Amino acid sequence: MRGLLYLPGVATLRLDRDLCSGCGACLTVCPHAVFEMESGKALDSARDACMECGACALNCPAGAISVSPGVGCARAIIHGWLTGGEPSCDCGGPSDCC
Amino acid sequence: MKPLILTPKGVAPDAPCRCSSGPPDAGDGCGVLDAAPACAKQAPLSREIPGYQILSCVTGWIETAQSAGRAxxxxxxxxxxxxxxxxxxxxxxxxxxxxxxxxxxxxVGEPDSESCVLVTANYKLTFDSLRSELAGLDAWILVLDTKGVNVWCAAGKKTFCADELARRVDAVELKKLTPKRELILPQLAAPGVSALEVTRKTGFRVVFGPVLAKDIGRFLENGKKADASMRSVPFGLLDRLLVTPVELVAAWKTSAYAAAACLALGGIGPDVFSFSRMASQGGHALLAYAAGFCAGNFLTPALLPVLPSRSFTLKGAICGAAAALAWIMYYSASQAWSDLGAQALIIVASSSWFALNFTGSSTFTSPSGVEKEMRRAIPALAAALAAALAFWLLPRFLGY
Known part of the structure; x- marks a missing residue:
């Protein structure tokens, strides 16, 4: 069962199935069940559910996944625009952690 | 930086006496109590450290052969x-x-060298929700320094990362404590932690556990396997409403500016400025902003799954439009049409803005999507505010 979905066709997620070793790490770490196993390799069948957290790319031992990770937070993106730096959210913690 | 959470009760349960067991002449301020020999000679060493207090949730201390004298x-x-x-x-x-x-x-419980090691963040809300799900279990909890931020956000900020984990495993000498060489991490740590890197740095294997602490018992019973329901992030009605108060706190600055602008614009008229008009007409503008605030901050999150459109700004605009319609019906007899138009635009625009900000509290929005949405929404919101301003000011100066 799929939960809430956001804008379609925008995720920067890319999976190179030729490199995939079929270990299934991406299926384990994805919080939105973007991947499924198909004929021994991962398939990003629900790409529109991707929130670009970057867990799959970081944990893919074959380096088959790339994504431009970040936080889907308007305030963080405005912060990035205003400061000209990386988008950064203020959630929790004093300013020294952001 | 505070090293420990302060609690009113700062004495360890096994330290019944405030007196140290040192010699009476140690100059530790216990001179009076030292007169009672039973206290001075038999009291176990207190775990108090000057300047620190013991957490209220600490019920005792574990000293095992493997913990090498550490409590x-x-x-x-x-x-x-x-x-x-x-x-x-x-x-x-x-x-x-x-x-x-x-x-x-x-x-928690009576863990030994065979017990599992659960890794978590040092946000106390996170730590508490983990330990409250561990009743009846014997386990170690390894708390990383995530600067007081929850697991998912800390992973995003890369404070919950392989380096910090490796440093902490070393610092607590985990290898001496458990020969199993296995760490259970919350699944939502994965955006910050490369399991392979942890293994390379520490020799420990990483098992990604469930998303929520409440599933940890079932996860362990399942032989450390998470099913699909433990792997996805829920965002139900209660979850959505629980995160709204923090959004409100974050919005106080915007709201202060908006209130000042509403009141100032309310006072403007052909005779330049009037305080009585500021109170009545500015008050109405402020009320319109408040209606939009509620539509965007409460109504939109509550109705999130049933509202048409995937864009948060459109979802907010829809809720704002409903509120504006109710507003117009209520005030149609008592207010000028141009003022009603301005107020309706304020309601829709503020509702839409706060709905857009709710992307940060949601669990499924991507940065690419939010940026795309903002590039369209911000010019539209600016246009709506400009139109509201025109509706408000033009009749006042042109004398309609």
Whole structure:
């Protein structure tokens, strides 16, 4: 069962199935069940559910996944625009952690 | 930086006497009590350290052969009144930036070298929700220094990362404690932690556990396998409403500016400025902003799954339009059509803006999507505000 979905066709997620070793790490770490196993390799069948957290790319031992990770937070993106730096959210913690 | 959460009761349960067991002439201020020999000679060494207090959730201390003389605090699996009060506070945004526990090793139950090691963040709300799900289990809890930020956000900020984990595993000498060489991490740590890198750095294997602490018992019973329901992030009605108060706190600055602008614009008229008009007409503009605020901050999150469109700004605009319609019906007899138009635009625009900000509290929005949405929405919102301003000011100066 799929939960809430956001804008379609925008995720920067890319999976190179030729490199995939079929270990299934991406299926384990994805919080939105973007991947499924198909004929021994991962398939990003629900790409529109991707929130670009970057867990799959970081944990893919074959380096088959790339994504431009970040936080889907308007305030963080405005912060990035205003400061000209990386988008950064203020959630929790004093300013020294952001 | 505070090393420990302060609690009113700062004495370890096994330290019945405030007196140290040192010699009477040690100059430690216990001179009077030293007169009672039973106290001076038999009291176990106090675990108090000057300047520190022991967490209220610590129920005892574990000293095993493997822990090499160290005492590891055992924490309760039931939350106390202080924990609940603190949780309520941070939900309302009070003390949220400094609600943390000291990083390091903790225990629940009677763990031994075979027990599992659960890794978590040092946001106290996170730590509390983990330990409260561990009743009846014997386990170690390894708390990382995530600067008081929850697991998912800390992973995003890369403070919950392989380096910090490796450093902490070393610092608590985990290898001496458990020969199993296995760490159970919350699944939502994965955006910050490369399991392979942890293994390379520490020799420990990483098992990604469930998303929510409440599933940890079932996960362990399942032979450390998470099913699909443990792997996805829920965002139900209660979840959505629980995160709204923090959004409100974040919005106070915007709201202060908006209130000042509403009042100032309310006072403007052909005779330049009038305070009585500021109170009545500015008051109405402010009320319109408040209606939009509620539509965007409460109505939109509550109705999120049933509202048409995937764009948060459109969802907010829809809720704002409903509120504006109700507003117009209520005030149609008593207010000029141009003022009603301006107020309706304020309601829709503010509702839409706060709905857009709710992307940060949601669990499924991507940065690419939010950026795309903002590039369209911000010019539209600016146009709506400009139109509201024109509706408001033109009749006042052109004398309609």
């Amino acid at each position: 590891i605090p055992r924490v309760a699996t039931r939350l106390g009144p202080l924990d609940r009060l603190g949780a309520l506070g941070v939900r309302l945004g009070i003390g949220r930036g400094s609600y943390r526990v000291a990083p390091g090793l903790y225990a």
